[in-house]
Amino acid sequence: MTTSTALAQAAPFSTDERDAVYKAIHTRRDVRDQFLPDPVPNEVLRKLLEAAHHAPSVGLSQPWNFIVIRAQQDRDRVWRAFQAANAEAAEMFEGTRRDTYRALKLEGIRKAPVNICVTCDRSRGGKVVLGRTHNPNMDVYSTVCAIQNLWLAARAEGIGMGWVSIFHDADLREILGIPERIEIVGYLCLGYVDELYDRPELEVKGWSRRLPLEDVIFDGKWQGEA
Numbered sequence: 642m643t644t645s646t647a648l649a650q651a652a653p654f655s656t657d658e659r660d661a662v663y664k665a666i667h668t669r670r671d672v673r674d675q676f677l678p679d680p681v682p683n684e685v686l687r688k689l690l691e692a693a694h695h696a697p698s699v700g701l702s703q704p705w706n707f708i709v710i711r712a713q714q715d716r717d718r719v720w721r722a723f724q725a726a727n728a729e730a731a732e733m734f735e736g737t738r739r740d741t742y743r744a745l746k747l748e749g750i751r752k753a754p755v756n757i758c759v760t761c762d763r764s765r766g767g768k769v770v771l772g773r774t775h776n777p778n779m780d781v782y783s784t785v786c787a788i789q790n791l792w793l794a795a796r797a798e799g800i801g802m803g804w805v806s807i808f809h810d811a812d813l814r815e816i817l818g819i820p821e822r823i824e825i826v827g828y829l830c831l832g833y834v835d836e837l838y839d840r841p842e843l844e845v846k847g848w849s850r851r852l853p854l855e856d857v858i859f860d861g862k863w864q865g866e867a
């Protein structure tokens with residue numbers, strides 16, 4: 642048997658390194674309003690995109706593309722698309738819940754100096770992709786892994802990131818020139834921050850709360866079952 646020379650050491654991280662990984666995970670936040678106007682240098686943005694591009698992907702298909710949007714006029718157009726969709730979204734809640742919804746800030750499109758639209762090319766890797774043969778959604782799941790890498794790397798760089806999903810895809814397609822065959826996975830707002838909430842903003846604002854871990858470790862009964 643041949644021994645692969647491609648194998649590298651996989652010792653546990655040092656305590657400091659480990660702490661840094663958990664710190665990024667636990668202090669990462671969805672950012673809507675804390676963005677500073679300071680530009681994000683291209684070299685730093687490149688590091689974030691490298692981190693995203695090192696995500697796992699089904700069959701190593703790397704189905705993502707990153708559309709970087711910096712121009713104010715493009716961000717203004719995207720914001721207007723958000724505004725229209727968000728007004729529709731508010732109508733789907735009732736009573737005080739609707740009022741609470743309306744008071745939430747749910748995007749940082751214009752305040753964040755950089756926006757990134759992350760897409761998934763469903764034809765990347767050809768017709769038959771290893772690991773995707775029985776569930777075609779695996780390419781989209783892979784793209785979400787890239788977004789999470791980007792989010793954590795951004796946190797480590799002192800850059801906040803917010804995910805905005807309150808859009809009609811058709812609007813984003815038109816503004817950004819994205820063809821139908823390409824799936825829109827995430828619209829992200831990025832910029833330096835000097836403050837972050839210490840827990841999810843939606844929890845701070847009384848919209849929802851983090852469930853105890855015990856509630857989500859499966860105990861043999863699905864929610865709603867007697």
Ligand SMILES: Cc1cc2c(cc1C)N(C[C@H](O)[C@H](O)[C@H](O)COP(=O)(O)O)c1[nH]c(=O)[nH]c(=O)c1N2
Binds near residue numbers: 669672748805807840
């Ligand atoms: C797929 C997806 C889509 C969205 C989000 C997240 C994800 C994963 N989140 C952010 C979300 O509200 C947030 O992650 C949770 O509230 C938890 O807060 P922290 O991320 O821990 O700060 C989000 N936030 C927001 O203000 N507007 C939005 O449209 C969205 N959309």
